[in-house]
Amino acid sequence: MGTVDVGVIFADRISLALEARKDVRLVALEFKGAFDKVWWRGLLAHLWAVGVRSKAFKLMQSYLSDRALFVVANGDSSSHMSIKSGVPQGAIWSPLLFDLFIRNVPQRVREALCLFYADDLTLQKDVDREEGAAQRAAEELNDDLQRLYEFGKEWLLEFEPTKSQELIITNLPENHKVTHPPLSMGGVIVEEKEQLEALGFTIDPRGNWSLHAKAVAKEARKRLGAIRRIAHMLDDRAKMMAYKAFVRSKIEYGNLIYWGAAEGYLEKLDRVQSSAVSMLADSSAFFIPSLESRRQAAAVGLTCKLLDGQGRGALSEVQPVFAPPTTKSTRSSDRIAAQRAAGPQHPHQLKAAAIRHTGNRLSLVTYKRSYRARIPEIWNSLDHETLQQQRIEGFIPLRKQLQRHIVSQPHQKS
Numbered sequence: 001m002g003t004v005d006v007g008v009i010f011a012d013r014i015s016l017a018l019e020a021r022k023d024v025r026l027v028a029l030e031f032k033g034a035f036d037k038v039w040w041r042g043l044l045a046h047l048w049a050v051g052v053r054s055k056a057f058k059l060m061q062s063y064l065s066d067r068a069l070f071v072v073a074n075g076d077s078s079s080h081m082s083i084k085s086g087v088p089q090g091a092i093w094s095p096l097l098f099d100l101f102i103r104n105v106p107q108r109v110r111e112a113l114c115l116f117y118a119d120d121l122t123l124q125k126d127v128d129r130e131e132g133a134a135q136r137a138a139e140e141l142n143d144d145l146q147r148l149y150e151f152g153k154e155w156l157l158e159f160e161p162t163k164s165q166e167l168i169i170t171n172l173p174e175n176h177k178v179t180h181p182p183l184s185m186g187g188v189i190v191e192e193k194e195q196l197e198a199l200g201f202t203i204d205p206r207g208n209w210s211l212h213a214k215a216v217a218k219e220a221r222k223r224l225g226a227i228r229r230i231a232h233m234l235d236d237r238a239k240m241m242a243y244k245a246f247v248r249s250k251i252e253y254g255n256l257i258y259w260g261a262a263e264g265y266l267e268k269l270d271r272v273q274s275s276a277v278s279m280l281a282d283s284s285a286f287f288i289p290s291l292e293s294r295r296q297a298a299a300v301g302l303t304c305k306l307l308d309g310q311g312r313g314a315l316s317e318v319q320p321v322f323a324p325p326t327t328k329s330t331r332s333s334d335r336i337a338a339q340r341a342a343g344p345q346h347p348h349q350l351k352a353a354a355i356r357h358t359g360n361r362l363s364l365v366t367y368k369r370s371y372r373a374r375i376p377e378i379w380n381s382l383d384h385e386t387l388q389q390q391r392i393e394g395f396i397p398l399r400k401q402l403q404r405h406i407v408s409q410p411h412q413k414s
Contacts, residue, residue, distance in 0.1 A: 005312075050100065099118070255291075
């Protein structure tokens with residue numbers, strides 16, 4: 001599961017909690033030393049536990065023994081110092097070995113959602129707004145934090161409590177906000193922040209991804225400015241290559257995560273692309289799909305993956321659900337009338353998300369703009385021949401065709 005997959009889980013859980021009128025507490029934890037602190041004996045025990053035996057185990061024993069560090073400066077070398085922990089930085093096996101070493105960390109977290117990627121660990125706890133709920137949630141989170149702290153001591157991979165941070169996400173006005181008791185880890189109070197950095201994404205206290213979208217637009221403008229300064233030396237093809245490689249790639253990293261940002265923030269990104277197009281002498285020679293169409297294409301790509309059961313862990317909970325088959329009328333006049341009213345539909349329709357348009361508790365804009373809420377309409381309206389088959393063995397092989405179909409269509413904001 002990649003960083004974007006974990007980010008999609010983040011965004012989905014936050015939007016669901018706010019839609020349910022709950023607050024969210026996020027706690028970002030940091031390992032002390034991380035890769036440098038992997039205890040070799042403990043790692044070998046994990047390798048044995050997962051079935052590594054015989055020559056493979058002896059190979060890992062050799063790999064994790066007789067290692068030393070020394071410093072070279074101005075041609076002179078220091079004396080060698082033996083080490084008993086750590087996996088080599090940059091080595092191909094190191095990320096896998098580190099993941100194996102910390103594989104039991106989520107088992108110590110019993111009350112919160114544990115989102116883990118490499119050495120980036122974040123706990124998420126949804127908190128009801130009823131009386132006493134905040135206190136109970138804080139006690140449960142503190143229990144989880146204490147268990148993690150003890151795990152670090154037990155396996156010689158300590159957390160850094162002084163660098164742990166938390167963010168409280170709520171959409172309540174200032175005068176109605178719930179007071180949440182402080183959290184602590186190893187006797188150190190976890191610092192509450194106004195925003196939180198996790199997996200390269202900026203999470204804001206309103207949970208609407210506006211700060212992240214704003215930061216992405218700022219960085220994209222900066223990169224585009226660098227291209228503009230050398231634009232006089234580039235032809236149109238080179239300008240577009242530079243834009244796609246250095247600017248659009250930045251904009252599109254995690255685009256499904258900040259999809260719920262307000263339209264005004266997404267338009268800032270559109271203006272960056274428009275500015276890039278303005279550098280071209282003849283823009284008509286290039287097909288440049290809108291950023292929104294590419295976000296929708298990314299959403300369809302993720303959907304193909306999830307429908308084929310490729311969502312691991314908590315990501316599987318984001319998987320859309322197929323709508324039950326509807327009874328079709330046998331009268332040709334009824335079929336023609338239905339087709340004219342709804343347009344052509346493929347037989348693999350998804351169940352629409354539960355969105356409240358009336359009543360006392362209308363659905364929040366952030367929820368309505370989330371992947372979970374938007375993908376059924378996008379998917380169900382796909383008019384592509386590959387989806388007209390009654391039986392499809394797998395959707396992943398169709399992913400590229402469907403994505404190309406989306407970006408080739410005239411874009412309409414959803």
